[in-house]
Amino acid sequence: MGRRRQSVTIKHVAADAGVSLQTVSRVINNEPNVRPAMKEKVQASIDKLGYVPSIAAQRMSGSRSYIILAINDRDRTIADWKARDGRDWVDQMLLGGMLTAAERGYRMIFELVDTHSDHVERELGAALSALQPDGVIVTPPHSENAQIVGLLAERGIPFARIGSKDDGPGIAMTMGDEVLAMKATDHLIELGHERIGFIAGPDGYSLSGWRVDGWQQAMANADFGCEGLCEKGDFGFESGLHAARKLLDRDDRPTAIIASSDQMALATLEVARERGLDVPHDLSIVSFDNTPIVRFTTPALTALDQPIAATAARAVEMLIDARKDESQTEPVVVEGELVVRGSTARVLNHGNA
Amino acid sequence: MGRRRQSVTIKHVAADAGVSLQTVSRVINNEPNVRPAMKEKVQASIDKLGYVPSIAAQRMSGSRSYIILAINDRDRTIADWKARDGRDWVDQMLLGGMLTAAERGYRMIFELVDTHSDHVERELGAALSALQPDGVIVTPPHSENAQIVGLLAERGIPFARIGSKDDGPGIAMTMGDEVLAMKATDHLIELGHERIGFIAGPDGYSLSGWRVDGWQQAMANADFGCEGLCEKGDFGFESGLHAARKLLDRDDRPTAIIASSDQMALATLEVARERGLDVPHDLSIVSFDNTPIVRFTTPALTALDQPIAATAARAVEMLIDARKDESQTEPVVVEGELVVRGSTARVLNHGNA
């Protein structure tokens, strides 16, 4: 093997078209100040020779790297992949991010970074140095990690924080968690539910709080109380079992439960089965992740769809365009929607008189 | 933005350590002929400054790009992502490929290429020119696409063909399709089945044939006939409905069916339901993809697990080591296994006397 050189370079094109390297470069980069005739001639040579610029060389000479780096939490991602239960967060990010990047001549590279580790900075720093991406997308919980955000800001790399509303550097993006929680709650209220339980996510994620806020807000709007109706989980199945049991142990148990993750919704379904509660007639359930898995339960779960693909696509676009207007102050919201399935139904009037 | 330069380069390290650039380079690349003391000193500077080499620069200077390119069929992949029914082929490739690459200091980049298009060569060629990967992984149906294989060979880039046994350039890899089909068939035979139907994949994929071969072989070994027991599908759900109906329309309908894809297995389940056949007691079903989805049907499907992650991991390793021994003649087999679930059971003796 050894030194595999570029087969056709800018030199070949320049020679073929009988112009300088610089002119070819201008054509490639769509720069102004190239006479149409010239441009055509060069383009013809490019097409003829099948020339494609090397991104390494482009990067070296100080221009863009044409790389967008998407980083995700290592442990969570690997756990999902190994569990093989159909969670498709990564796929949706690829669907939205990768395809959008490709349309603009960019590539998206995926990278897993450990949040908990004390060498986050090293891990991420190494990726940035090695890859020199033109933009970075961070997802929860990274998007709220001060070290990570700080490093990105310090290096002056445009980045998008998905699942973060904080001020500060980088583009803050959310999927409208608060509104989503309200949508779910309102849906249940319309079905006649009054005691709607909520299983919250862990404190480490701001979005856990936003979701609770949305639920509380909707409950307040309908003049329903929330006391004792909110339990906390960690997004995982086990914690969901725990929370669901606590909620359903109440004398005036909720007739509906909104869970902040698919696993916790599944756990709630499991607890309902355990107690002989019919879903949706004795208990309605709404999941806060519309992952594939929630369509395959019986009944299929009504869920809040998180528009991950659309968000990633948006992030990529903003990052690619981020050259000038550094300061996007308002968080960008790509709002998800409620997908109604079989796990929610009109509340029954039995045993309540 | 503009020209964002590397913050700390080899020069800084050289200066800090008081040595030449070349010495630093030698240390980075773990080359021999560096005195331990020297090496330590340099390494100390590297650590102190947090230096990480730029892969763009490394590539430029004629060494490796530290990039492994994994290409998949565009239409199929996007369709899967959009369908959101939990197919996790890509995730498993990432799990195996990306993590293995990372361990060795490489990155894996995903790319979608259109097989049907007449500009496959351009699409792939562009990716190769832009990225200059050190290795490429191709999956079905690309792995049997002459244009693609030809281009890769011509460019002298090491590549692995997953799902291909052909001789020729590149590392051929399979997941043991024939053996897998035999395993499934033998499993059913052990349960007392004699009329075991098979829904084959489309001709465009060699592995469709291997699977049929394995089934026929196992049937022959048990002295059971195959006539009229094989129908062809295209891996999709619709085609599965079609094939399953044909098989179950027979007077001596099969008591078990092996489907060459998860979707076709699901379709078979659907047809069974349609006809009022109980699965597994009236009809046993084996799926040829252990995607997440097959665990969520009722009953959960017995399935042949394709070790995609392991295969991708193996491919990455071989590609990274592919510098010398170009000629791996024998196909590499990473064999999958049968996962028994509720869709297969002992054959019932009713209505057969």
Add this chain to the structure above:
DNA sequence: CTGAAAGCGCTAACAA
């Protein structure tokens, strides 16, 4: 509007 020169960060080849 076009071209020539310099250099990005790194490594291969050659010297010392």
Add this chain to the structure above:
DNA sequence: TTGTTAGCGCTTTCAG
């Protein structure tokens, strides 16, 4: 064992 030189393919100055 270490250092020096040249150059990868491209873009950025800066001249013309």
